[in-house]
Amino acid sequence: MTDQTEGELLARFVQGDLDAFECLYREYHGEVYQWAMRIVRDAGGAEDVLVEAFWRAYRGRARFDASRSFGAWMRRITTNAALDHLRAMRSRGKWVMIDDKIAAPAATAQGLGESVIRAFGKLPPKLQLVATLALIEELPYAEIADALHVPVGTVKSRAFRAIRALRKELAQLGIEP
């Protein structure tokens, strides 16, 4: 997609043109899905987050500045939708961390791996999100800060708090290597 074409598309999208929005969807849905997947770690959940994120984007299109990056804007919306998804899962007591089809504990002994997963699932959603992106996916703090629309210092602080909370949870599960 050339800059001019994308600029035109974005302008049409802001005016509510659904065809333009579909073109943007086709261009960005893979990126949005992968980002959602990194946070919620479940294929069904990532699909829900994707639909929610694009719906929020369309609903909030008037607030989009067409001179800025649509991808970065979508990433922020997706991050918020994924965070809401984590909160909803937590309130329903259904925290899915491993998609059977995609990921499985690797080098860790099964019991220890399950304890780590359980401890991770008990982290507050905001800490869980930062821990997932910073500690598991190993993304730069600046990238996470941009997606969350918070200062880098806040991300660092949340990562530190996540490690501390995780250590505490593991200690309660009797794991203090």
Add this chain to the structure above:
Amino acid sequence: MTDEYLKDLLRSALPPMSRQGPARDLWPKVVSRIEAPPGWSWLDISVAIGLAIALLIFPKALLLIAFHF
């Protein structure tokens, strides 16, 4: 337990996600979500309840509302 060991433990139990796209086309779901009639938000419900209570306490306020129609 050092931070690095904890991170290694975490990454072993929860490996980074592989990069893949959705298994099916989700555009129709996005469209049906966009086209669905908007439901009542918590704010709408709160305002409606507040208005109903206000009318019960101050029934004459109904005349004020009726005046505007």
